Amino acid sequence: MFYALHAHLSVWSADDQTRLRLGTTAAIRALHGPLTDEMAYYGNWLRHGLTEAGRENRFHDLDETGQAKQTALISRAHQVAKNLPALRPDRAAGDERILDSICQFDALGGLVAIQDGGAADSKHFYTNFALFDASRTAPVLDRLVGDVKMRFALGLQDDGVLAEALQAELHMAASEGRGLGSWWLHGDAKLMRWIEEHLAPSGGDPAS
Numbered sequence: 001m002f003y004a005l006h007a008h009l010s011v012w013s014a015d016d017q018t019r020l021r022l023g024t025t026a027a028i029r030a031l032h033g034p035l036t037d038e039m040a041y042y043g044n045w046l047r048h049g050l051t052e053a054g055r056e057n058r059f060h061d062l063d064e065t066g067q068a069k070q071t072a073l074i075s076r077a078h079q080v081a082k083n084l085p086a087l088r089p090d091r092a093a094g095d096e097r098i099l100d101s102i103c104q105f106d107a108l109g110g111l112v113a114i115q116d117g118g119a120a121d122s123k124h125f126y127t128n129f130a131l132f133d134a135s136r137t138a139p140v141l142d143r144l145v146g147d148v149k150m151r152f153a154l155g156l157q158d159d160g161v162l163a164e165a166l167q168a169e170l171h172m173a174a175s176e177g178r179g180l181g182s183w184w185l186h187g188d189a190k191l192m193r194w195i196e197e198h199l200a201p202s203g204g205d206p207a208s
Contacts, residue, residue: 028105028108028154041123042123042124044116044124046109047113047126050073050126072131073128074099074102074106074128074129074131074132075131078098078099078102081102082094099132099136100136100139102129103129103132103136104140106127106128106129106137107127107129107140107141107169108140108144108154109125110127110165110169111125111144112154112155112156114164114168114169115156120168122172125172126172126176127173127176130173130174130177134173134185134186137173137186138186138188141166141186142190145166159198160198160200162198163194163195163198166195170195173186174186
C-alpha cells in the first residue's frame with residue numbers, strides 16, 4: 001500500500017514539464033503531512049513510512065540465484081505504476097516519463113518537508129530520487145525557482161527558505177547518490193547561481 005500510494009500520487013505530478021496536474025499540491029501535502037504526537041520524531045508520513053519499511057526489510061528481494069538484493073521506494077512505486085494502468089491513464093507502461101514524474105514528485109516533496117519541518121534535517125526528508133540519474137529530476141528543480149504559480153501552490157514562496165532547502169536536498173542527493181553508486185549530481189549553472197544569490201550569508205556553497 002505504501003508503494004502504491006507513492007506511485008498513485010507521483011504519476012500525477014507533472015504534465016510534460018509544463019504544469020502541475022490537478023491535485024498535485026494536495027497530494028504532496030497529504031504524503032508529507034504531520035504525524036501524530038506519539039510518532040512525531042519523523043516530520044511526516046513519508047519519512048516515517050520509509051524508515052519503518054526499511055526496518056522491516058521491505059526493500060530487500062531475492063534475485064534469480066536466491067541472494068538478497070536491495071531495492072528502493074521509487075523502484076517499487078515505479079513497478080506499481082507500470083502494473084496498474086489506472087495509475088498512468090495517459091502513459092504506456094514503458095514510458096520513461098513515469099519514472100521521471102515519480103522522481104520529480106519525490107524531490108518536490110522533500111523541499112516541502114524541509115520548509116514545513118523548519119530545518120533541513122534528515123528526519124524530515126530523504127532523497128529517494130538520488131538512486132536515479134539527475135536528468136530525471138533536474139527539469140522540475142530548474143523550473144521551480146522561476147515558476148511563481150508552482151511555488152505558491154507548494155508554499156515555497158520565500159526565496160531564502162527555498163534556496164536553503166535546495167542546497168540541503170542537492171547536497172544529500174550527491175552524497176546518497178555516491179553511496180548508491182549512481183553519482184547523482186545536478187550541474188546546472190543557472191540553478192546553482194540562483195541558490196548562491198538567495199542563500200543567507202551563512203548558507204555556504206550549494207555544491208559542497
